[in-house]
Amino acid sequence: MTTIEFEVVPTVESRQRTPGLVVMKFGGTSVGDTDKLKRVAERLVAAREAGTKVVAVLSAMGKTTDELIRLAHEVSPSPHPREYDLLVSTGERISNALCAMAIHDLGHEAVSFTGSQAGIVTDGSHTKAKIVEVRAQRIHDALQEDKIVLVAGFQGVSSATHDVTTLGRGGSDTTAVAIAAALGADACEIFTDVPGVFTADPRIVPEALKLDAVTYEEMLEMSASGAKVMALRSIEVARSYGVKLRVRSTFEAGEGTWIGEEDDVVLEKAIISGVTHDTSEAKVSIIGVPDRPGIAAQVFRALAGAGVNIDMIVQNVSRDGAATISFTLPKTDLPAADPVLDALASELGAAGVERDPDIAKISLIGAGMKSHPGVAADMFDALAEAGINIEVISTSSIRVSCVVRASDVERAVQAVHARFQSFAEERVNG
Amino acid sequence: MTTIEFEVVPTVESRQRTPGLVVMKFGGTSVGDTDKLKRVAERLVAAREAGTKVVAVLSAMGKTTDELIRLAHEVSPSPHPREYDLLVSTGERISNALCAMAIHDLGHEAVSFTGSQAGIVTDGSHTKAKIVEVRAQRIHDALQEDKIVLVAGFQGVSSATHDVTTLGRGGSDTTAVAIAAALGADACEIFTDVPGVFTADPRIVPEALKLDAVTYEEMLEMSASGAKVMALRSIEVARSYGVKLRVRSTFEAGEGTWIGEEDDVVLEKAIISGVTHDTSEAKVSIIGVPDRPGIAAQVFRALAGAGVNIDMIVQNVSRDGAATISFTLPKTDLPAADPVLDALASELGAAGVERDPDIAKISLIGAGMKSHPGVAADMFDALAEAGINIEVISTSSIRVSCVVRASDVERAVQAVHARFQSFAEERVNG
Numbered sequence: 088m089t090t091i092e093f094e095v096v097p098t099v100e101s102r103q104r105t106p107g108l109v110v111m112k113f114g115g116t117s118v119g120d121t122d123k124l125k126r127v128a129e130r131l132v133a134a135r136e137a138g139t140k141v142v143a144v145l146s147a148m149g150k151t152t153d154e155l156i157r158l159a160h161e162v163s164p165s166p167h168p169r170e171y172d173l174l175v176s177t178g179e180r181i182s183n184a185l186c187a188m189a190i191h192d193l194g195h196e197a198v199s200f201t202g203s204q205a206g207i208v209t210d211g212s213h214t215k216a217k218i219v220e221v222r223a224q225r226i227h228d229a230l231q232e233d234k235i236v237l238v239a240g241f242q243g244v245s246s247a248t249h250d251v252t253t254l255g256r257g258g259s260d261t262t263a264v265a266i267a268a269a270l271g272a273d274a275c276e277i278f279t280d281v282p283g284v285f286t287a288d289p290r291i292v293p294e295a296l297k298l299d300a301v302t303y304e305e306m307l308e309m310s311a312s313g314a315k316v317m318a319l320r321s322i323e324v325a326r327s328y329g330v331k332l333r334v335r336s337t338f339e340a341g342e343g344t345w346i347g348e349e350d351d352v353v354l355e356k357a358i359i360s361g362v363t364h365d366t367s368e369a370k371v372s373i374i375g376v377p378d379r380p381g382i383a384a385q386v387f388r389a390l391a392g393a394g395v396n397i398d399m400i401v402q403n404v405s406r407d408g409a410a411t412i413s414f415t416l417p418k419t420d421l422p423a424a425d426p427v428l429d430a431l432a433s434e435l436g437a438a439g440v441e442r443d444p445d446i447a448k449i450s451l452i453g454a455g456m457k458s459h460p461g462v463a464a465d466m467f468d469a470l471a472e473a474g475i476n477i478e479v480i481s482t483s484s485i486r487v488s489c490v491v492r493a494s495d496v497e498r499a500v501q502a503v504h505a506r507f508q509s510f511a512e513e514r515v516n517g
Numbered sequence: 518m519t520t521i522e523f524e525v526v527p528t529v530e531s532r533q534r535t536p537g538l539v540v541m542k543f544g545g546t547s548v549g550d551t552d553k554l555k556r557v558a559e560r561l562v563a564a565r566e567a568g569t570k571v572v573a574v575l576s577a578m579g580k581t582t583d584e585l586i587r588l589a590h591e592v593s594p595s596p597h598p599r600e601y602d603l604l605v606s607t608g609e610r611i612s613n614a615l616c617a618m619a620i621h622d623l624g625h626e627a628v629s630f631t632g633s634q635a636g637i638v639t640d641g642s643h644t645k646a647k648i649v650e651v652r653a654q655r656i657h658d659a660l661q662e663d664k665i666v667l668v669a670g671f672q673g674v675s676s677a678t679h680d681v682t683t684l685g686r687g688g689s690d691t692t693a694v695a696i697a698a699a700l701g702a703d704a705c706e707i708f709t710d711v712p713g714v715f716t717a718d719p720r721i722v723p724e725a726l727k728l729d730a731v732t733y734e735e736m737l738e739m740s741a742s743g744a745k746v747m748a749l750r751s752i753e754v755a756r757s758y759g760v761k762l763r764v765r766s767t768f769e770a771g772e773g774t775w776i777g778e779e780d781d782v783v784l785e786k787a788i789i790s791g792v793t794h795d796t797s798e799a800k801v802s803i804i805g806v807p808d809r810p811g812i813a814a815q816v817f818r819a820l821a822g823a824g825v826n827i828d829m830i831v832q833n834v835s836r837d838g839a840a841t842i843s844f845t846l847p848k849t850d851l852p853a854a855d856p857v858l859d860a861l862a863s864e865l866g867a868a869g870v871e872r873d874p875d876i877a878k879i880s881l882i883g884a885g886m887k888s889h890p891g892v893a894a895d896m897f898d899a900l901a902e903a904g905i906n907i908e909v910i911s912t913s914s915i916r917v918s919c920v921v922r923a924s925d926v927e928r929a930v931q932a933v934h935a936r937f938q939s940f941a942e943e944r945v946n947g
Contacts (some may be wrong), residue, residue, distance in 0.1 A: 119593035128592075155611065162558075163618040170621075170629055173612035177607035181585065184604040188593040191600070199600055204679070249634070414913035 102391040104271035105230070108140040108224070112240065112263035113278045117337040119149035126338065127278075128189035128319045131235050135195060139232050142270070144240040144263040145186055147178025156433035163377065167307045168213035172242070176202070179239035179259070187237050197235040200225065202242035203291060206269075209243035209252045216243055217228050218261065221269035222427075230270075238266060252403045257318020259269040259352070264321045268328035275330050278337040284309070284316055286361040286511040287504045291497050294508060298360060298513045302454045305360040306332075308486040312450035313365030322346070349454060358455035358462065359510040362503050364496050365448045367429035368398060370479065371428065375438025378410040386412060386431055399481040399488060409438070413479055415490065418444055447496035449456055450488040451503055453510075463487045467504035475499050534701035535660070538570040542670065542693035543708045546768035548612050549579040556768065557708075558619035561665050561835020565625060572700070574670045575616055576691040577608025598643035601835050602672070602683045606632065607891060609669035609689070617667050618675040627665040632672035632681070636699075639673035639682045646673055646682035648691065648754075651699035660700075666861055668696060694751045698758035705749055705760050708767040714739070714773035716791040716941040717934045724938060726945045728790060732777040732884045735790040736762075738916040742880035743795030752776070779884060788885035788892070790942040792933050794926050795878045798828060799851055800909065801820050801858065802843040805868025816842060816861055822843065823857045825850045829878070829918060839868070843909055845920065846872055876908065877926035880918040881933055883940075894915045899936035905929050 098331070111131065118124050127145070135141050155175045159166040160236055165176075184201040190197035206222030229236045240259025243252050254261055260277060267275035301309070303326035310319045310359040316334050325332050325346070335343025383402060390397060400414045416424060421442065432440045456462045466487050470477055475498060479490035491499050504511070541561065548554050557575070558824060565571050585605045589596040596604075613629040620627035635654030659666045669691025673682050684691055690707060697705035714736070717725040731739070732758035740749045746764050755762050755776070765773025806812055813832060820827060830844040846854060851872065862870045886892045897918050900907055909920035921929050934941070 096756040121588060137625075158551060159618060162554055162615045163622045166618045167627075170614040170617040170627075173629060173631070174611055177610050180607050181588070181604055184600040185588055185592045187600040188589060188596045188604075192593045192595075194747070196598075197600075199603060200683075201603070212803055251631075397771055402538075488941040 102261070103516050104375070105140060105227075106273065108137065108142065108230070108267075108269040108270055108272040109134065110263050110272045110275045111278060112144040112146065112259055112275065113146065113337060114259065115146040115149055115152070116280050117278050118145050118147075118186070121185065123337075123476065124148070124182065124186050124328060125189045128193060130337075131186075131197075132190060132193045134196050135235055142226060142230070142236045142238060142266055142272070143183075143186070143481075144238045144259055145179065145182045145268065146240050146259045148182045148390065151178040151181065169250055170217075173251045176239070176242040176251050176253055179241050183239045187235075190235055190237075195235055196233060197237060198229050199237040199239070200229075201239050202262070203244035205266070206482045207238075207243035207265065208246045209254070211245040211250075211252070213250075213252055215255035216245070217264050218243060218254070219246060220267050223266060223269040225268065238262060241390060256482040257321060257514050260306045260318040260321035261324060261475035264325045264328075264330050264332070267330045268324065272330070274333055275325065275391050275477070276333045276343075278335060279316060280337065281334075282336040282341045283334050283454070284346075285307040286359070286362070286507075287365065287500055288517075290365070291500050292500045292504045293364070295361075295504065296511050296516060298344050299342070300347070301360045302349045303346060304349075304485055305452055306346045308450070308452045308478065308483065309361055309363050312448065312452065312486065312488055313363040313367075314361070317346075335365055347398075357512065358459050359451065359453035359507045361511070362452045362500050362507070363451055363452065364500050365450075366446075366493055366496060367417055367419075368420055368443040368446065368448060370413060370415050370446045370490060371443070372411055372413040372433070372441040373428070373432060373437050373439075374411050374441060375409045376412055376435050378408050382410070382413060382435065385435070387414075389427050390416075390424060393423045395424045396428070397405045399479055400497055401479045413444070415448065415479070445493045446490050447493045447499070448488055448490050449496065449503060450486055451507065452484050452486045456485050456487075465506055466503055469502045470499060473498055522912065528686070535569065535570060535657075538660070538697075538700055538702040539564065540572045540574065540688055540693050540697040540700075540705045541700045541708060542574040542706065543576065543767060544689065544710075545576040545579055545582070546710050547708050548575050548577075550617070551615065553767075554578070554612065554616050554855040558616050558623060560767075560832055561616075561627075562620060562623045562625050565665055572656060572660070572666045572668060572696055573613075573616070573703070574668045574689055574696065575609065576670050578612045578615075581608040581611065599680055602643045602646075603681045606669070606672040606681050606683055609671050611760075613667040613669045617665075620665055625665055626663060626868045627667060628659050629667040629669070629910070630659075630667050632692070633674035635668040635696070637668075637673035637695065638676045639684070641677050641680075641682070643680075643682055645685035646675070648673060648684070648695050649676060651695050653699040656696065657700065658874070670690060674688060677848060687751060690748040690751035692756045693745045694758075694760050694762070697760045701838050704763055705755065705875050706763045706765060706773070708765060708769065709746060711746065711764075712766040712769055712771045714744070714776075714791070716789070716937075716945075717930055718794065722934045723788065725791075725934065726941050728774050728945060729772070730777070731790045733776060733939045734915055735882050735884050736776045736777075738880070738882045738913065739791055739793050740880065740915065742794040742882065742918055743797075744791070747776075780939065784889070787942065788889050789881065789883035789937045791882055791941075792930050792937070793880045793882065794930050795848075796923055796926060798845040798876065798878060799848045799872060800843060800872040800876045800920060801846050801854070801873070802841055802871040803858070803865070803867050803869075804841050804861060804871065805839045806842055806865050808840040809840050812840070812865065813842060815865070817844075817848065818877050819857050819861055820846075820854060824839045825854045825857070829909055829920065830912070831909045845876070875923045876920050877923045877929070878918055878920050879926065879929045879933060880916055881937065882916045884915050885915075886915050895936055896933055899932045900929060903928055905932070905933035
């Protein structure tokens with residue numbers, strides 16, 4: 088079960104196209120120090136001089152946000168959310184203002200906007216706000232004045248209280264995509280420390296290939312199953328608004344990977360887009376639960392009430408009529424889940440609750456899977472040949488995921504990638 | 518010549534009194550780390566629990582602003598002023614948000630506002646903006662909701678462009694006084710690392726006494742002549758609006774020093790409020806200038822045009838009809854003054870220009886001086902007895918200043934303070 092986080096989609100005052108506009112997003116490692124910031128400034132100026140209209144969205148520099156969070160926890164065990172947002176939003180203001188200075192020194196006009204100044208209007212959910220509207224007039228005007236526009240990512244302003252809000256993890260990606268949607272940009276480019284999207288993590292699979300293009304759906308499944316290249320909800324927003332995405336390297340040349348509609352990215356021969364893995368989850372099993380209707384609903388409603396994000400769910404019934412419900416969840420959600428699980432076990436008269444943090448999830452993703460039966464069986468077969476036991480299986484129309492022991496994850500990714508290597512080569516080489 | 522920097526005074530939407538309200542300002546050393554921030558939070562909560570309505574204005578933590586300025590100069594030799602202000606204003610947002618979190622943990626409601634949210638409206642002069650209006654409605658509403666209000670000092674929002682501005686050196690003092698004026702506070706308390714205003718720097722004169730009260734005029738002269746306890750322009754604003762000031766220690770108990778009108782602070786027996794010194798200035802002499810009308814105007818108009826702040830000016834005419842014009846200026850203004858001085862010397866046919874950075878200015882200040890002739894003579898006498906040569910003299914109705922060698926400054930302060938010790942004791946002890 089892939090959970091796609093929906094957000095109230097940005098309404099746009101005047102949906103217009105801005106031909107020649109590219110929104111460029113740079114993550115924290117791309118702006119890790121002032122030298123790197125200057126190189127980003129040079130990149131933006133080069134794009135402007137080549138005729139592109141440029142809006143850049145920069146994350147905070149390197150560890151700035153972590154440092155601000157550390158300060159917050161030094162003064163308070165549970166920082167007040169409104170103040171927390173005002174605090175951590177300063178990181179992006181710093182990096183964007185510095186980059187604007189560097190652009191001025193290169194002889195171009197630039198202006199950096201806070202989220203509020205850029206018109207990123209959100210709901211009032213501090214630390215995890217959703218964009219409800221993009222009022223891009225000020226950006227539009229600055230572009231008309233031939234300026235390079237910088238926008239502090241990850242933040243907005245609450246429509247109700249006018250307080251500063253932050254968008255939660257991956258928020259800068261969402262800022263960039265929302266602005267690209269509002270202004271009708273030609274593309275939204277996500278600059279990062281890898282040259283694009285790969286068929287598997289190259290640190291584990293040296294043979295992994297960079298993909299020229301993937302569909303929104305594939306990228307959503309890849310991000311949801313462990314690929315870290317883009318934040319899930321930003322891909323969702325891009326798909327909703329038809330914003331063409333491109334993932335590329337900050338400091339290397341290269342075409343990167345395009346992400347768009349299936350029609351746009353020409354995937355006729357494409358079956359498999361990649362193998363992903365995720366070691367951030369734990370598995371929980373509630374054992375010996377009565378097999379009667381409503382139990383699963385009771386379990387997952389209680390966990391949702393505690394704010395726990397559930398990923399894969401499997402329920403088996405044994406011959407004696409008792410069921411085992413297993414599911415995965417982020418390890419970081421275990422502390423919130425624990426008291427709920429104990430209470431549930433007692434209410435349901437379960438035999439026990441097992442918590443297992445030593446798991447990994449590997450997933451095979453490909454839009455072509457829909458029309459190619461047998462892909463899942465090939466994956467299970469590859470794992471079996473490698474002597475790797477599958478503990479939980481979950482599938483969607485374009486993804487197969489398996490839970491294995493954490494200690495098996497590298498061999499599992501290698502085995503599955505090797506089995507589908509020929510498909511990957513076919514896709515990349517046409 | 519004491520230059521008092523004027524600012525467009527804050528107009529206030531509804532001049533009202535807020536009985537029981539105290540605005541408390543804490544400088545950078547008072548909030549130097551998270552432990553100190555928590556102690557400030559405790560102090561604010563204690564005041565609230567004692568029945569005071571509290572608005573606090575915090576500076577940035579310790580070296581935060583210096584660090585931000587360092588980053589700016591790493592990316593740009595001359596940072597763009599608009600971006601510079603957006604950058605350096607983040608320091609105060611961080612400290613105030615953190616303090617609000619700490620107050621929440623102490624069981625009180627608190628809210629931190631940026632300069633813009635607090636209604637500090639300025640002109641558009643980036644890095645040295647002047648407050649033109651304080652729209653304190655949001656602070657007023659938060660106080661009505663029984664919240665402790667924190668305001669990021671040193672910053673505002675430009676009325677024309679809605680960009681973030683900063684108020685220049687001592688800006689947090691000005692923020693605090695402007696808010697106290699706008700809301701009609703009972704007092705504005707300046708918390709610092711000393712227990713109050715002293716009759717001389719206690720590091721130089723161990724016998725120096727803490728003053729219970731000084732007048733606005735005395736405090737203006739003391740600040741203008743080297744006392745660092747408060748920023749000059751904030752005292753000017755306080756005087757304009759009749760805001761009672763109090764300088765006190767952040768981490769020690771004590772009544773501190775009140776600053777107000779002569780009537781309020783009861784100074785019948787007061788002659789001398791203190792001896793100050795300043796080693797931040799240099800002396801320049803233009804030698805052998807023709808003694809004819811208009812020369813001085815020409816000299817100082819040219820220097821003003823280069824943005825150079827002139828302090829004391831003395832002109833002597835020798836028997837051969839040539840004049841020497843001497844003046845003091847901040848050492849930091851010498852680079853800007855140098856080319857102007859060389860050009861002037863050439864235009865005027867002067868014999869030469871001497872630049873002397875090794876000077877100090879010592880000043881004796883007291884509102885009672887007006888009605889006690891002979892104070893200046895006593896001061897010169899004390900310096901002569903100590904064998905210290907006076908190079909330049911300048912006076913106002915409540916101040917006498919002398920330029921001496923920098924190497925003589927400590928002995929000069931001690932000698933003058935000793936001569937007026939009995940007056941100081943009389944003032945403090947009644």
